[in-house]
Amino acid sequence: MASSGEEGRVVVDLRSAAESAGGGGGDEEAHAAPLHEIESLCMRCGDNGTTRLLMTMIPHFREVVLMAFECPHCGERNNEVQFAGQLQPKGCCYRLEVPRGQNEILNRQVVKSDSATIKIPELDFEIPPEAQRGSLSTVEGIIMRAVDELQALQDERKKVDPQKAEAIDKFLAKLRSLGLGEAAFTFVLDDPAGNSFIENQNAPSSDPLLSVRFYERMREQQAALGFLVEPSTEEPGDQPVNHASTVEGNSEVLQEPHGSVGAVAGRRAIAQGNPDEVAAALCRYSAPEEVDTLPSTCGACGTECVTRFFATKIPYFREVIVMATTCDMCGYRNSELKPGGEIPAKGKKITLRVQNGKDLTRDVIKSDSAGVKVPELELELASGTLGGIVTTVEGLIVKICEALQRVHGFHLGDSTLEWKKKKWEDFNDRLSKLLSLQEPWTLIIDDGLAASFVAPATDSLEDDNQLTIEEYVRSWEQNEELGLNDMDTSSADAAYNTTNP
Numbered sequence: 001m002a003s004s005g006e007e008g009r010v011v012v013d014l015r016s017a018a019e020s021a022g023g024g025g026g027d028e029e030a031h032a033a034p035l036h037e038i039e040s041l042c043m044r045c046g047d048n049g050t051t052r053l054l055m056t057m058i059p060h061f062r063e064v065v066l067m068a069f070e071c072p073h074c075g076e077r078n079n080e081v082q083f084a085g086q087l088q089p090k091g092c093c094y095r096l097e098v099p100r101g102q103n104e105i106l107n108r109q110v111v112k113s114d115s116a117t118i119k120i121p122e123l124d125f126e127i128p129p130e131a132q133r134g135s136l137s138t139v140e141g142i143i144m145r146a147v148d149e150l151q152a153l154q155d156e157r158k159k160v161d162p163q164k165a166e167a168i169d170k171f172l173a174k175l176r177s178l179g180l181g182e183a184a185f186t187f188v189l190d191d192p193a194g195n196s197f198i199e200n201q202n203a204p205s206s207d208p209l210l211s212v213r214f215y216e217r218m219r220e221q222q223a224a225l226g227f228l229v230e231p232s233t234e235e236p237g238d239q240p241v242n243h244a245s246t247v248e249g250n251s252e253v254l255q256e257p258h259g260s261v262g263a264v265a266g267r268r269a270i271a272q273g274n275p276d277e278v279a280a281a282l283c284r285y286s287a288p289e290e291v292d293t294l295p296s297t298c299g300a301c302g303t304e305c306v307t308r309f310f311a312t313k314i315p316y317f318r319e320v321i322v323m324a325t326t327c328d329m330c331g332y333r334n335s336e337l338k339p340g341g342e343i344p345a346k347g348k349k350i351t352l353r354v355q356n357g358k359d360l361t362r363d364v365i366k367s368d369s370a371g372v373k374v375p376e377l378e379l380e381l382a383s384g385t386l387g388g389i390v391t392t393v394e395g396l397i398v399k400i401c402e403a404l405q406r407v408h409g410f411h412l413g414d415s416t417l418e419w420k421k422k423k424w425e426d427f428n429d430r431l432s433k434l435l436s437l438q439e440p441w442t443l444i445i446d447d448g449l450a451a452s453f454v455a456p457a458t459d460s461l462e463d464d465n466q467l468t469i470e471e472y473v474r475s476w477e478q479n480e481e482l483g484l485n486d487m488d489t490s491s492a493d494a495a496y497n498t499t500n501p
Contacts, residue, residue, distance in 0.1 A: 035052060035053070035054050036052070036053040036054075037050055037051070037052050037053075038050070038051050038053070039051075040069065042069075042071035042073065042074065042076050043076075044071065044074050044076040045071060045073050045074040045076070047071065047073040047074070049069055049070055049071030049072065049073070049076065050069070050070055050071075050072075051067060051068070051069045052067070052068045052069075052070075053065060053066070053067055054066045054067075064081050064082065065081070065082045066079070066081060067079060067080050067081075067082065080133040080134050080135060081111070081134040081135055081136050082113075082114060082134050087193045087194060087195065087225065087300065088193065088194025088195060089194070089299055089300065089332075089334060090194055090214040090215060090216060090217070090299070091190070091191060091192040091193065091194050091214065091215050091216070091217050091221065092190075092191055092194045092196060092212060092213070092214055092215075093188065093189070093190045093191075093212065093213045093214075093215065094188070094189040094190075094196070094197070094198040094210065094211070094212050095186065095187075095188050095189075095210070095211045095212075095213075096108070096139065096186070096187040096188075096189075096198055096209060096210050097184075097186055097209045097210075098139065098178075098181075098184060098185050098186070098187055098209075099184050099209075100181065100182065100183055100184040101181055101182075102181065103140075103181045104201070105139065105181075105209065106138065106139045106140040106179070106181055107138050107139070107140060108138060108139050108198060108199045108201060109136070109137075109138055109197075109198075109199040110136075110137055110138060110139055110141075110142060110189065110196075110197070110198050110199070111135075111136055111195070111196055111197040111198075112132065112134060112135050112136075112137070112142065112189065112191075112196050113134050113191055113193055113195040113196050114129060114133055114134045114193075115129050115191055115192055115193045115195075115224065115225060116129060116189055116190065116191035116193075116195075116196040117129055117189075117190045117191075118132075118142060118187070118188065118189055118190075119188040119190065120143075120175075120178065120185055120186065120187060120188070121186050121188065122178075122183075122185045122186060123171070123174060123175065123178070123185070125146075125171075125175065127142070127146055131146075131149070132145065132146070132149075139187055139198075140179050143175060143178055143179035144176075144179045146175065147172055147175055147176050147179065150168060150171075150172055150175075151172060154168065154169070192217050192221040192224070192225060193225055194214070198210060201420075203404060203424075205378050205379065205380060206380045206381070206382060211382070214387070216299060217299065217302075219297075219302060222301070222302035223302070290310060291308055291309070291310045292308070292309055292310065293306050293307065293308050293309075294306070294307045294309065295307075296325055298325070298327035298329065298330065298332050299325075299332060299334060300327065300330050300332035301327060301329055301330040301332065303327065303329045303330075305325060305326065305327045305328065305329070306325070306326075307323055307324070307325045308323070308324050308325075309321055309322060309323040309324070310322055311340055314365070314453060317365070317453040318339060318340065318341060318451075319339075319340035319341055320337055320338065320339055320340055320365070321337070321338045321339075321340050322335070322336075322337055323335065323336045323337075323338065336368075336387070336388055337365060337367070337388045337389070337390055338388070339367060339449065339451035343449060343484070344449065344450040346450065346471040346472060346473055346474065347446070347447060347448040347449065347450055347471070347472050347473075347474045347478065348446075348447050348450035348452070348469060348470070348471055348472075349444065349445070349446045349447075349469070349470045349471075349472060350444070350445045350446075350447075350452060350453075350454050350467070350468070350469055351442060351443070351444050351467070351468040351469075351470070352393065352442070352443045352444075352454050352466060352467050352468075353440060353441075353442055353466040353467075354393060354434075354437070354440060354441050354442070354443060354466075355437070355440045355466060356437065357437065358457060359393060359457070359466065360392065360393050360394040360435070360437070361392050361393070361394070362392060362393050362454055362455045362457065363390075363391075363392060363453075363454070363455040364390070364391055364392055364393055364395075364396050364445075364452075364453070364454050364455070365388075365389075365390050365451075365452055365453040365454075366386070366388065366389050366391075366396060366445060366452050367388045367447055367449065367451035367452050368383070368387045368388040369383050369447055369448055369449045369451060369482065370383055370445050370446065370447035370451070370452040371383045371385075371445070371446045371447075372385075372396070372400065372443070372444070372445055372446075373443075373444040373446070374397070374434075374441065374442065374443060374444070375441075375442055375444070376430070376434060376439075376441040376442065377427065377430055377431060377434065377441075379400070381400060383447075383448070383481075385400075385403070386399060386400065386403060393443060393454070394435060396443075397431070397434070397435065397443075398435075401428075401431055448474050448478045448481075448482055449482065450471070454467060
């Protein structure tokens with residue numbers, strides 16, 4: 001086994017790994033590459049082969065373990081990718097529309113983790129996680145690999161069940177036509193671990209053919225990923241168990257009076273679930289009168305934990321609910337900002353003209369239903385990206401760019417095409433000019449639920465000439481996406497009108 005030195009945790013980028021593996025100069029350090037070799041069993045011939053392991057990092061993506069097996073006796077070869085870093089806070093679901101005859105879409109890079117499922121709805125076809133291990137491939141490569149694996153056992157099927165084999169041949173013809181771009185289809189990549197990825201060739205701009213959705217993992221998904229999940233204590237026919245008593249020793253929602261919490265303790269409670277900037281940005285408006293606690297489930301390990309929340313009023317905006325969750329078991333932390341009160345009848349579009357340094361320090365609340373645009377950067381984010389955050393104008397742009405570089409990591413690697421690399425370099429140059437205020441620029445936040453906010457620079461909104469707030473009537477499509485078309489409150493409205501004449 002090759003020595004990896006005494007540096008503790010050996011993680012290098014792909015370029016350094018390749019240079020050290022090449023070993024050109026006879027350097028002693030060149031041969032100290034973090035490459036491990038272990039003897040392992042060949043599943044084809046039964047003799048022992050060699051598996052090489054390399055822990056490395058894909059630039060601006062995340063850490064991975066590259067594994068390659070080779071058997072000198074029968075020539076069997078195999079390789080796969082496994083993720084060495086932590087699971088993401090939420091699962092992800094990528095949906096790519098592949099038009100007919102556009103082979104460049106089929107050539108998009110795809111990172112598929114061990115826990116990801118691939119679906120093609122048009123064929124009612126699904127590749128479960130155990131069918132294809134973690135891999136770095138393309139849309140075409142994944143489809144053709146599925147064709148090869150299904151084709152491998154056709155000779156045996158024809159002997160045992162000719163009718164089924166004939167049906168599979170017809171299906172393989174359809175699947176192969178999709179891999180060749182002869183028909184339009186939808187490619188869905190669903191990963192509860194959040195470690196899979198489909199390349200956006202238009203990044204940092206939005207891609208009309210690619211959409212991504214982030215979601216909370218269910219208990220079954222937590223268990224499938226290897227996390228400890230508390231078994232349900234409810235038996236069929238039993239009364240539901242109130243878990244609040246097991247968490248806090250009280251069956252009711254606990255309220256800590258303001259005298260025992262105070263501004264300092266309240267900030268500390270909120271800061272447990274998010275960086276200090278959240279507490280500093282929110283608590284400056286009004287200290288929480290009471291901090292409530294609710295039993296919850298950790299989004300990372302699935303164990304029971306506590307969520308703290310309080311309601312506060314932000315001037316020129318509305319009442320909001322700040323929620324912070326921390327897990328003592330695994331250290332997971334999360335915070336959310338939810339709008340309080342009723343759903344507004346109209347959406348809101350906020351336009352800020354950034355001209356000086358004070359504009360960069362304006363407080364910003366971006367809800368999880370808001371989209372963000374910066375026309376000067378040709379940057380557009382769909383609603384749901386980054387979730388709900390509390391930050392400043394500068395912090396919002398920096399977080400957006402960090403998320404883009406993390407998700408679209410292949411655009412900055414050493415194997416990137418020159419025109420793609422230049423595109424990202426130009427984007428970073430324009431971003432630096434905007435943040436250094438070499439020229440004015442515009443920030444647009446479009447929120448269908450009117451739950452976002454940009455702090456005014458003056459005591460009155462009417463006196464702030466750089467900030468424009470427009471209300472608009474939501475379209476049917478927006479209401480459908482927000483789930484408002486299916487919401488029926490007529491009975492509740494009737495009851496309310498009866499009790500409040």
